Amino acid sequence: MSAGTELTGRFALVTGAGRGIGAAVVARLAGDGARVLATDVDPEGAETLAGQYPAQVTVRELDVTDAGAVESLVEEAERTLGPLDIAVNVAGVLRCSDVTDLSDEDWAHTFAVNTGGVFHVSRAAARRMAARGRGSIVTVASNAAGVPRAGMSAYAASKAAAVMFTKCLGLEVAARGVRCNTVSPGSTLTGMQRAMWAASGAEDEAAAARRVIEGDLAAHRTGIPLGRIAEPEDVADAVLFLVSDRARHITMHDLYVDGGATLRA
Numbered sequence: 563m564s565a566g567t568e569l570t571g572r573f574a575l576v577t578g579a580g581r582g583i584g585a586a587v588v589a590r591l592a593g594d595g596a597r598v599l600a601t602d603v604d605p606e607g608a609e610t611l612a613g614q615y616p617a618q619v620t621v622r623e624l625d626v627t628d629a630g631a632v633e634s635l636v637e638e639a640e641r642t643l644g645p646l647d648i649a650v651n652v653a654g655v656l657r658c659s660d661v662t663d664l665s666d667e668d669w670a671h672t673f674a675v676n677t678g679g680v681f682h683v684s685r686a687a688a689r690r691m692a693a694r695g696r697g698s699i700v701t702v703a704s705n706a707a708g709v710p711r712a713g714m715s716a717y718a719a720s721k722a723a724a725v726m727f728t729k730c731l732g733l734e735v736a737a738r739g740v741r742c743n744t745v746s747p748g749s750t751l752t753g754m755q756r757a758m759w760a761a762s763g764a765e766d767e768a769a770a771a772r773r774v775i776e777g778d779l780a781a782h783r784t785g786i787p788l789g790r791i792a793e794p795e796d797v798a799d800a801v802l803f804l805v806s807d808r809a810r811h812i813t814m815h816d817l818y819v820d821g822g823a824t825l826r827a
């Protein structure tokens with residue numbers, strides 16, 4: 563766990579903070595001194611972080627698909643907790659299916675969370691940040707946004723849209739001191755990854771991880787050159803860097819954290 567003070571005095575909003583990468587982002591931000599509003603549609607898991615950092619972490623339920631709820635929570639947070647310096651979009655869903663079997667509901671829900679949610683939260687944050695002339699927004703996308711993956715069309719397309727949306731926003735607000743970047747993880751050991759392995763009938767986690775690391779020619783998947791599955795903290799560290807002043811000259815960047823899996827070709 564980091565124990566810096568670089569973000570002391572900053573206030574951050576994190577979505578999807580109940581578990582996995584979002585929870586790791588909250589821990590890293592709080593560990594570096596920030597106050598954090600940790601939000602999730604299912605926020606129970608974030609209570610542990612509030613227990614660990616009682617003076618810094620506030621937990622609230624938030625469904626990012628609900629534009630009105632996003633706007634009123636951000637308005638209330640700024641009124642009661644202070645101006646937002648940082649917003650991190652982590653909330654996401656993965657529904658795997660070949661296109662020929664993909665339902666309208668799976669498509670719509672995937673875009674509602676992974677793209678619509680990013681729009682709602684980034685818009686609410688950017689309006690206020692741009693008016694103050696400072697701020698940083700990071701969207702956690704996916705390396706699937708950059709490489710075709712069988713069975714992941716809705717997810718990959720929704721993430722590609724979120725990446726381009728975040729870059730366009732970055733361009734619009736750059737002159738007003740707001741930086742917008744994306745972090746694109748590869749396979750990361752979280753509930754989402756485990757659920758995908760379970761749904762694919764993997765016999766056990768170690769075997770499933772080995773297959774991802776070694777690659778699967780039949781599925782046109784290269785492996786992971788660095789030879790490991792990411793931990794949520796690997797992704798959170800990239801987020802932490804991008805929101806910090808060390809990244810003050812970086813905007814509209816897409817930082818891949820995938821062990822080289824997409825060969826960055």
Ligand SMILES: NC(=O)c1ccc[n+]([C@@H]2O[C@H](COP(=O)([O-])OP(=O)(O)OC[C@H]3O[C@@H](n4cnc5c(N)ncnc54)[C@H](O)[C@@H]3O)[C@@H](O)[C@H]2O)c1
Pocket residue numbers: 577578579580581582583584601602603604624625626627652653654655656675679702703704705746747748749750751752753754755
């Ligand atoms: N785990 C991976 O291998 C991986 C790889 C690439 C990208 N990602 C992305 O990283 C992010 C975090 O993934 P994770 O692996 O920690 O997933 P996870 O499923 O463990 O956690 C996702 C969190 O988002 C929350 N969430 C879902 N719908 C929501 C909504 N409508 N409003 C608010 N919160 C909602 C869930 O309750 C959950 O707490 C996601 O955007 C995911 O697409 C994950």
